[in-house]
Amino acid sequence: MTTTTTPFTSISPRKIRVIGVPLDLGQSRRGVDMGPSAVRVAGLEARLEALGHVVEDAGNVSVAIAEQKKEGDPRAKYLKEITATCTKHAELVLKTLEAGKVPIVLGGDHSVAAGTVAGVAEFYRRQEQKIGLIWIDAHSDINTPDSSPSGNVHGMPLAAIMGLGPPELSNIFNFSPKVNPDNCVLVGVRDIDGIEKEHIRRAGVEVFTMRDIDERGMRAVMEDALRMAGRGTAGYHVSLDMDWIDPEDAPGVGTPVRGGATYREAHLAMEIIADHGRMLSFEIVEVNPVIDEHNRTAVLAVELTLSAFGKKIL
Ligand SMILES: [Mn+2]
Structure with missing residues (x-):
């Protein structure tokens, strides 16, 4: 494979496989199950190929719908169905990496990350390597069934990844935690539940809040975050929750919170990730197209993906 970059990108051409996971059982506001479709409609594949990448679409992982299922345990609603989807999805991510392709995962609510990170971590574990994790989000998603005020599993995937539970989600591929705390970095959080603060300390993960970005700037924060996630690892998975970006620019998201990253800050973060060239997988x-305006949040998601995959302004 060639390692030269095209005049239009900062990274060499990649073989990419897109995987949709139209899961919306992890949260109560419906509509994120249409996320993968909205991002495809916004031209993800063609625009990545225009950058020189080779892209195939694996379609969607099959997902139960709420109307067919019972909620189950109110402290972790639809956990059985979400675990089944994440387990299937994790296998597909593992196979994608085995085929020498970079996974781009389209959610769905954030509980899909429990499957994505399991698949990436398992692939590298088999080669006796560790991975890092960059978790970019307004929220810290580190609740457990005992701490969650809502019982919505999309607030729990980071807890699952770090081995704090729920056990069904933590134990995909039978090992836990999936990432060492020193290599797990939250970026841009601004809305954290009380008990989550305790979980963050207990898990020992690294955190840069929106205040860090305000005070130190995006460049300094990203350089630190990527160094932490990359230290002693094969590279890192980047999990991008679109609610990280200010609702002004990304209104169509599961859980909008004021005070997020600006349009340019978000692009800069992705451009810095591309410059470092160590991203293993992206999601x-x-x-949420139901509350979006003419698909502009999905269009922004595509633009940010292009930046993360090497698109340069000049
Ligand atoms: Mn999230």
Whole structure:
């Protein structure tokens, strides 16, 4: 494979496989199940290929719908169905990496990340390597069934990844935690539940809040975050919750919160990720077309993906 970059990109051409996971059982506001479709409609594949990448679409992982299923345990609603989807999805991510392709995962709510990270971590574990994780989000998603005020599993995937539970989600591929705390970095959080603060300390993950970005700037924060996630690892997975970006620019998300990253800050973060060239896999979650305006949040998701995959301004 060639390692030269095209005049239009900062990274060499990649073989990419797109995987849709239209899961909306992890949260109560419906509509993120249409996220993968909205991002495809916004031209993800063609625009990545225009950058020189080779892209195939694996379609969608099959997902139960709420109307067919019972909620189950109110402290972790639809956990059985979400675990089944994440387990299937994790296998597909593993196979994608085995085939020498970079997974781009389209959510769905953020609980899909429990499957994505399991698949990436398992692939590298088999080669006795560790991975890092960059978790870009307004929320810290580190609740457990005992702490969650809502019982919505999309607030729990980071807890699952770090081995704090729920056990069904933590134990995909039978090992836990999936990422060492020193290599797990939250970026841009601004809305954290009380008990989650305790979980963050207990898990020992690294955190950069929106205040860090305000005070130090995006460049300094991203350089630190990528260094932490990359230290002693094969590279890192990047999990991008679109609610990280300010609702002004990304209104169509599962859980909008004021005070997010600006349009340019978000692009800069992705451009810095591309410059470092160590991203192993990428995912975009929580795009909700039902409350979006003419698909512009999905269009932004595509643009940010292009930046993360090497698109340069000049
Ligand atoms: Mn999230």
